[in-house]
Amino acid sequence: GAVVSQHPSWVICKSGTSVKIECRSLDFQATTMFWYRQFPKQSLMLMATSNEGSKATYEQGVEKDKFLINHASLTLSTLTVTSAHPEDSSFYICSATGSGYEQYFGPGTRLTVT
Amino acid sequence: EDQVTQSPEALRLQEGESSSLNCSYTVSGLRGLFWYRQDPGKGPEFLFTLYSAGEEKEKERLKATLTKKESFLHITAPKPEDSATYLCAVHSYSKAAGNKLTFGGGTRVLVKP
Numbered sequence: 001g002a003v004v005s006q007h008p009s010w011v012i013c014k015s016g017t018s019v020k021i022e023c024r025s026l027d028f029q030a031t032t033m034f035w036y037r038q039f040p041k042q043s044l045m046l047m048a049t050s051n052e053g054s055k056a057t058y059e060q061g062v063e064k065d066k067f068l069i070n071h072a073s074l075t076l077s078t079l080t081v082t083s084a085h086p087e088d089s090s091f092y093i094c095s096a097t098g099s100g101y102e103q104y105f106g107p108g109t110r111l112t113v114t
Numbered sequence: 115e116d117q118v119t120q121s122p123e124a125l126r127l128q129e130g131e132s133s134s135l136n137c138s139y140t141v142s143g144l145r146g147l148f149w150y151r152q153d154p155g156k157g158p159e160f161l162f163t164l165y166s167a168g169e170e171k172e173k174e175r176l177k178a179t180l181t182k183k184e185s186f187l188h189i190t191a192p193k194p195e196d197s198a199t200y201l202c203a204v205h206s207y208s209k210a211a212g213n214k215l216t217f218g219g220g221t222r223v224l225v226k227p
Contacts, residue, residue, distance in 0.1 A: 105157035
């Protein structure tokens with residue numbers, strides 16, 4: 001149980017284009033979903049928290065107009081990186097919580113902006 | 115501000131050589147402490163949740179313990195497949211920030227055969 005999937009697992013895009021990453025909870029309803037980014041050999045940094053049907057809460061320093069988060073249902077959240085630039089290249093990971101506080105993580109999406 | 119510090123940053127072990135990883139924390143409104151395992155290029159895999167000082171949890175060769183200021187992850191007789199980065203995170207709650215996980219920097223463990 002508690003499986004979270006992400007799609008795509010990796011993506012390469014050109015500078016200036018937008019990329020959408022999907023995060024799905026496969027076998028439970030996710031009351032809250034989280035988006036993290038991780039640079040090589042570093043720990044996870046929380047970008048934003050989203051609850052189904054509500055606006056996402058962004059961490060300090062994260063541009064909400066650049067990283068658009070939509071949590072349209074209890075099993076799906078999307079992160080759109082708008083007007084991507086090479087410095088946005090990173091490993092993006094989502095997580096979800098159900099009825100408890102444990103966060104279950106997706107496998108991550110590696111974004112490379114050329 | 116919640117802070118989580120893990121030590122050491124990296125650990126090289128011989129197969130069978132037991133060791134412990136440390137996670138020290140300062141947090142207000144602690145709701146739980148979590149241990150995760152992360153393999154390269156993958157998302158973290160949930161291992162344990164600890165809620166109160168004195169609590170212990172075990173899974174195969176791993177045992178997690180919790181005090182009021184720190185948690186330890188003991189690896190007993192490790193095998194090469196235990197090589198991974200182990201992440202500690204504290205769950206806190208505040209009216210302002212809601213539910214939040216704060217991660218430590220992780221400990222990279224390499225077990226050599």
